[in-house]
Amino acid sequence: MKTQQHIKLAQLTALISFLLGTGIFGFYFLTSSFELLCIVYNFIVLTGLVNLLILISILVKANNDKYNRKKVFTTCGVMLLNIPVMLFYLWIAGILLNTMRITFTNPTQATLTNINIVGCGGGHIDTLESGKSQTVWVEITGDCSLNINYLSDGLPKEENVAGYLTPLMGQKMTHNIGGQNKKQF
Known part of the structure; x- marks a missing residue:
């Protein structure tokens, strides 16, 4: 896979993870559905693994492609932005679970x-x-x-x-x- 394809895959993965996570969180906020918590847990584990594998793959690509290294590292940063978003959603969910x-x-x-x-x-x-x-x-x-x-x-x-x-x-x-x-x- 070429570097540009890796970058597009990583960007798409980050965007889909963000949109699905935000959608699931929004649905939980509106419904407080306890059953949805199992889906959330599985979603976090699955998307975490997928994002980690793609992140490792793109970092290996950055090591081998010095010309596109800056673009690759920028894409890694975009992927890592989902972590504070996820932590924020978990913090709000913790408040909702106690309210x-x-x-x-x-x-x-x-x-x-x-x-x-x-x-x-x-x-x-x-x-x-x-x-x-x-x-x-x-x-x-x-x-x-x-x-x-x-x-x-x-x-x-x-x-x-x-x-x-x-x-x-x-x-x-x-x-x-x-x-x-x-x-x-």
């Missing part, structure tokens, strides 16, 4: 006020009008449960949101305040 993203919806006819999220990292919503929703990110600080207490037409109410949470159990869900149905995404 409940709960969309609270008010299906009642009353305006709900002083909504306190009790447990884990906690949270607060001042007012939630009838038919409106608000998403709250709650950090999972350890083994905990989530409850809310709030005022509905001035009357105190309390209900369970999640019975048991533990680190690395973060997910995206909805909770209808005043109702019992919860939907996980």
Whole structure:
């Protein structure tokens, strides 16, 4: 294979790795699908091996082709840029794994006020009008449960949101305040 072909292969591999990795990360961010984590792990291992083999191949080519050495090293740098991107995505995924993203919806006819999220990292919503929703990110600080207490037409109410949470159990869900149905995404 000629040096230019090696360079094009390396550039294409770097681009495809970046685009697929970003797509998978974006899908995970939107869904918090636990099953997707297995795909992510396999993707990281497979693309890491493929990129490493191509990187070694292109470095050998650089050693043998002094004329194109600068282009080859530049291409190696482009390939290596995927490493900090991957580390950033893993860092964000770690945050998501330790966070409940709960969309609270008010299906009642009353305006709900002083909504306190009790447990884990906690949270607060001042007012939630009838038919409106608000998403709250709650950090999972350890083994905990989530409850809310709030005022509905001035009357105190309390209900369970999640019975048991533990680190690395973060997910995206909805909770209808005043109702019992919860939907996980």
